[in-house]
Amino acid sequence: MTLSTTTDNRQQVRREAMDALTPEIVAYIEECAGDTYASSHLINILHKVQAHFGYLGREQMDAVAQLLQVPTAKVTGVATFYHFFRMEPRGRFPINICLGTACYVKGAERVGDRLCEELGIHFGETTRDGLFSLEGSRCLGTCGLAPVIMIEDQIYGNMTPDQVPALIEKYVLKAQQEEQDQNQ
Structure with a gap:
């Protein structure tokens, strides 16, 4: 998924994010994005995404980055730095x-x-x-x-x-x- 990074196209970003995330997670991220220190919510957001999907996939991390308006590298960096985040699905x-x-x-x-x-x-x-x-x-x-x-x-x-x-x-x-x- 390639999400637009312009603020003029927020509705398109939101629609594309809905394909990668749940409406509840998108709403939570949008709420956090309104905070002055939006990126400070990143770890909590990633926990919510992982709790739902079981891991952090590339598509989900891209959507989080777009909704928070931060570089994908920042999201990936946080996700790979902490041992409690998984980039691959866990087994049954x-x-x-x-x-x-x-x-x-x-x-x-x-x-x-x-x-x-x-x-x-x-x-x-x-x-x-x-x-x-x-x-x-x-x-x-x-x-x-x-x-x-x-x-x-x-x-x-x-x-x-x-x-x-x-x-x-x-x-x-x-x-x-x-x-x-x-x-x-």
């Missing part, structure tokens, strides 16, 4: 492995290696089928169960590399069951 089942001290000492690296091997992806990536994404965390707060994996807010403790295939299979079957239920 995000897998978060704790890499904190307790988990690391008890074998989290080996569990992570096995996850990468089984899924065919690296940390920060999503499987081709969109089912899984793999991320590392500094601490999930369950050190007594180290090493720990979290999938869909469910904690799996005392993980070993040998347990990884069965855990992945559990979620593959869950996705298949959900799809089957939707088709009935």
Whole structure:
């Protein structure tokens, strides 16, 4: 999408932004754009966009830049600077492995290696089928169960590399069951 940057063409910018964002997000950005320090709202805006879409796509970031009347590079710079923003869609089942001290000492690296091997992806990536994404965390707060994996807010403790295939299979079957239920 190429959005116009002239203020004379605000309605066209708004129409094009509506294709990339939701009406609620556009309204919020327009409200923020009226503020003297409009760009100070950028992080909150990006959080809203990511909360809705699951990530920050190029089209969405371009629309935010146009509505706020700031360079796209500024929006992209903020989005890529902070670790909590994602530029790619997450998998249906995000897998978060704790890499904190307790988990690391008890074998989290080996569990992570096995996850990468089984899924065919690296940390920060999503499987081709969109089912899984793999991320590392500094601490999930369950050190007594180290090493720990979290999938869909469910904690799996005392993980070993040998347990990884069965855990992945559990979620593959869950996705298949959900799809089957939707088709009935």
